[in-house]
Amino acid sequence: MANHLETSPRVELGIDELLSEMTLEQKVAQLQCTILVAGHDEAGLANFPHGTGALGSISTGNGPAADAEFYGSLQREIAGRSGHSIPPLMHGEAVSGWTGPGGTVFPSAIGLGATWNPQTVEQMTEIVRKQMLSVGVRQALSPVMDVARDPRWGRVGETYGEDPTLCAAMSVAFVKGLQGDRLEDGVAATGKHFLGFGFSEGGLNMTSNPISPRELREVYAKPFQAAISEAGLASIMNSYGTIDGELIITSKHILQDLLRDEMGFNGLVVSDYMSINLAVDLNVGADPADGGIKAISAGLDVELPTPFGFGAGLIDAVRDGQLDEAVIDRAVKNMLTLKAKLNVFENGAPRTELIAEAYDPERTTAHSLTAAHESIVLLKNDGILPLRRDTKKIAVIGPHADSVRLFFGCYTGPASIDLAMSGTMSEMAGMLDLPELTASLELPPLAPLFEGSDVRSEPPLVEQTLRGMFGDKTPTIVDAIRRAAPDAEVVYAKGCEVAGTDRTGFDAAVAVAREADVVILTVGGKYGWGSSSTSGEGIDTADVGLPGVQEELARLIHATGTPAVLVHMDAKPLSSEFIAENYAAVLESWFPGETGGTALADVLFGDYNPAGRLPMTAVRHAGQIPIYAAHRRSNSVSSRGTMIMNRYVDGTKEPLFVFGEGKSYTTFDYSDLTIDFDGDPESVVTISCQVTNTGAYDGDEVVQLYVRDELSSMVRPVQELAGFARVHLAAGQSRTVTFQVRASQFAFLDLDMRWMVEAGEMTARIGASSEDIRLTGAFTIDRTAWVDGKTRGFFARVAVN
Numbered sequence: 001m002a003n004h005l006e007t008s009p010r011v012e013l014g015i016d017e018l019l020s021e022m023t024l025e026q027k028v029a030q031l032q033c034t035i036l037v038a039g040h041d042e043a044g045l046a047n048f049p050h051g052t053g054a055l056g057s058i059s060t061g062n063g064p065a066a067d068a069e070f071y072g073s074l075q076r077e078i079a080g081r082s083g084h085s086i087p088p089l090m091h092g093e094a095v096s097g098w099t100g101p102g103g104t105v106f107p108s109a110i111g112l113g114a115t116w117n118p119q120t121v122e123q124m125t126e127i128v129r130k131q132m133l134s135v136g137v138r139q140a141l142s143p144v145m146d147v148a149r150d151p152r153w154g155r156v157g158e159t160y161g162e163d164p165t166l167c168a169a170m171s172v173a174f175v176k177g178l179q180g181d182r183l184e185d186g187v188a189a190t191g192k193h194f195l196g197f198g199f200s201e202g203g204l205n206m207t208s209n210p211i212s213p214r215e216l217r218e219v220y221a222k223p224f225q226a227a228i229s230e231a232g233l234a235s236i237m238n239s240y241g242t243i244d245g246e247l248i249i250t251s252k253h254i255l256q257d258l259l260r261d262e263m264g265f266n267g268l269v270v271s272d273y274m275s276i277n278l279a280v281d282l283n284v285g286a287d288p289a290d291g292g293i294k295a296i297s298a299g300l301d302v303e304l305p306t307p308f309g310f311g312a313g314l315i316d317a318v319r320d321g322q323l324d325e326a327v328i329d330r331a332v333k334n335m336l337t338l339k340a341k342l343n344v345f346e347n348g349a350p351r352t353e354l355i356a357e358a359y360d361p362e363r364t365t366a367h368s369l370t371a372a373h374e375s376i377v378l379l380k381n382d383g384i385l386p387l388r389r390d391t392k393k394i395a396v397i398g399p400h401a402d403s404v405r406l407f408f409g410c411y412t413g414p415a416s417i418d419l420a421m422s423g424t425m426s427e428m429a430g431m432l433d434l435p436e437l438t439a440s441l442e443l444p445p446l447a448p449l450f451e452g453s454d455v456r457s458e459p460p461l462v463e464q465t466l467r468g469m470f471g472d473k474t475p476t477i478v479d480a481i482r483r484a485a486p487d488a489e490v491v492y493a494k495g496c497e498v499a500g501t502d503r504t505g506f507d508a509a510v511a512v513a514r515e516a517d518v519v520i521l522t523v524g525g526k527y528g529w530g531s532s533s534t535s536g537e538g539i540d541t542a543d544v545g546l547p548g549v550q551e552e553l554a555r556l557i558h559a560t561g562t563p564a565v566l567v568h569m570d571a572k573p574l575s576s577e578f579i580a581e582n583y584a585a586v587l588e589s590w591f592p593g594e595t596g597g598t599a600l601a602d603v604l605f606g607d608y609n610p611a612g613r614l615p616m617t618a619v620r621h622a623g624q625i626p627i628y629a630a631h632r633r634s635n636s637v638s639s640r641g642t643m644i645m646n647r648y649v650d651g652t653k654e655p656l657f658v659f660g661e662g663k664s665y666t667t668f669d670y671s672d673l674t675i676d677f678d679g680d681p682e683s684v685v686t687i688s689c690q691v692t693n694t695g696a697y698d699g700d701e702v703v704q705l706y707v708r709d710e711l712s713s714m715v716r717p718v719q720e721l722a723g724f725a726r727v728h729l730a731a732g733q734s735r736t737v738t739f740q741v742r743a744s745q746f747a748f749l750d751l752d753m754r755w756m757v758e759a760g761e762m763t764a765r766i767g768a769s770s771e772d773i774r775l776t777g778a779f780t781i782d783r784t785a786w787v788d789g790k791t792r793g794f795f796a797r798v799a800v801n
Contacts, residue, residue, distance in 0.1 A: 152203025157571025161615025289313025386606025424530025450500025666695030723796025
């Protein structure tokens with residue numbers, strides 16, 4: 001294969017030649033996957049005489065060098081079994097950073113969304129790319145491109161939030177950083193979950209997705225289309241969901257007609273773990289073989305994590321005439337093509353020479369801190385922040401105050417450690433569907449439940465292990481505050497657990513609060529896998545407020561009269577009217593990763609001026625769901641002042657905090673709006689303004705551009721985010737922000753489901769949030785035009801001068 005994989009035509013010629021030489025058994029093996037554990041790999045491989053096309057990564061637990069050696073040996077062994085020296089494509093997770101030992105842990109994706117800074121995400125995945133390359137893992141099952149508009153859904157923290165434009169910009173940045181300029185030196189990104197997974201019935205995981213064909217394309221497909229068109233997305237993973245009665249894993253309409261024919265995707269489609277099992281569970285597939293036939297016929301290429309539908313049943317189906325071998329060949333060719341583009345045939349071995357650079361803390365920890373800083377959102381400040389360093393006594397209270405584990409979200413190494421030590425690994429989808437993996441595990445007994453709760457307590461060994469792993473790099477919040485204010489007396493009281501009804505810690509917390517000059521109250525959830533968490537995959541909630549008795553604790557601390565700062569740490573925005581109305585300051589700190597305590601202390605004491613913005617509307621209660629900024633006219637709060645009769649008789653429709661909201665320690669003025677556009681639907685609208693820092697602190701402002709179609713043939717959103725820029729301004733400094741927006745970005749689907757840029761007046765609105773609009777102007781599209789949806793605009797290009 002060496003000489004005929006150098007250029008695209010030769011790649012295809014070489015793959016066709018290779019395919020013609022492969023037996024049916026060898027072909028089907030390329031569509032299979034397994035996960036092998038060190039010390040048990042020989043037994044696991046016994047079931048794969050022809051090797052496998054894909055391989056999940058399970059660490060040795062002994063660091064990057066040991067993992068590289070183990071993964072390299074597996075790749076050589078499996079390639080030798082293939083009959084044609086075809087290495088497996090190894091995959092792992094990277095939504096918040098590479099999950100292998102030593103991998104840098106960045107904020108959860110919802111926290112990255114709160115940075116409103118695609119450059120930070122791209123720089124993050126440049127680090128991730130080198131860490132994964134160094135150990136030989138060439139496919140990341142990331143990023144999550146789902147648009148999430150229901151905070152009840154436990155996986156909202158894996159997303160960039162509610163808005164398709166924000167999600168598109170972040171997804172493109174993630175893919176570009178991970179795949180690099182040349183895929184042969186990159187890691188294949190996998191956009192997931194295709195499609196509409198983030199909006200489900202009841203906010204529940206794996207349920208039906210009540211989304212119309214138009215909204216599916218205009219909203220939920222937008223981040224995927226942007227990543228395909230602008231970043232060359234290499235791989236796609238299906239969702240577990242159902243659209244209009246069709247299970248996506250067996251839907252040709254979704255995986256072929258929409259994804260490949262309409263959207264132009266030409267990469268590899270891999271299954272979410274055990275998706276074909278789901279087809280059988282839902283009686284869409286009669287048995288594994290039937291499920292496999294339906295999935296591969298619909299457009300699935302590779303089954304993860306282990307053969308269920310893509311086993312001997314596929315071979316029998318070809319031989320007895322149920323399935324055309326050309327369908328198998330299509331899937332195998334997609335797999336081999338991606339391997340060729342990644343150059344795993346020639347250079348797929350772990351690149352151990354990169355280890356020192358890839359894991360260098362001078363760069364990795366610094367960028368983790370940058371991302372954590374940028375992710376923090378200041379939602380309210382009555383002047384209490386930043387704290388004075390001469391404060392005499394600071395009380396730090398709450399379940400998050402002295403925990404390392406609670407810095408980390410789902411799909412991180414620490415969450416995996418917690419999963420294993422809590423005895424809940426059987427609750428993670430797909431992990432125990434492997435006899436060789438099951439045999440290697442000695443699972444501890446299940447941790448006990450918190451009193452009055454279905455959430456399990458955390459074994460002390462989890463925290464001990466994580467403190468040993470992260471050391472001084474990851475101080476807890478209370479320790480970080482002690483470092484930041486060494487002359488202050490910093491006292492700590494837990495107050496209550498993250499879940500449950502135990503109130504025995506209330507009295508101690510109240511006593512500490514009463515004696516302090518200021519309180520830092522830390523509240524929120526625990527994000528991970530299994531029943532030891534309050535949110536995560538398969539961990540959805542009917543109530544979007546604080547878990548357990550934390551709201552009661554917040555009320556008691558407020559009643560002491562001591563000035564208090566509320567720090568909320570969860571995978572979704574705060575939903576507490578009492579806290580929003582009564583606390584002097586409110587911060588969103590999400591799950592900030594390995595430098596979260598330091599980042600928070602920097603913000604509290606003014607060493608960093610917060611500028612994060614909400615990537616998701618904060619609801620008052622679950623009854624308002626769904627509520628989001630880009631709602632269609634007549635929905636939600638936009639019906640004010642019209643003849644439309646909809647209201648809640650028992651409450652307001654107004655959200656608690658709006659999309660894009662966030663404050664600063666300084667102030668900004670907007671001026672000098674200009675709009676330059678010739679009216680041509682095929683040209684570019686140039687919109688600019690000047691932003692001035694009018695306060696005493698240096699800081700960032702997130703300048704947001706929204707556009708509204710004033711008269712349209714379809715019911716359109718009240719406004720749509722068109723572009724944004726995170727701009728640093730020294731005190732007193734002014735800068736000009738210029739948005740270049742292709743008019744095709746305003747396209748929507750007409751009655752015949754064609755992408756149309758419609759003639760008419762448009763309103764441009766620039767401001768500091770979706771509601772805090774500072775400048776408004778208008779422009780007109782002179783004529784209607786139909787455009788190619790694959791090449792339309794997705795988000796504005798921005799220049800700052």
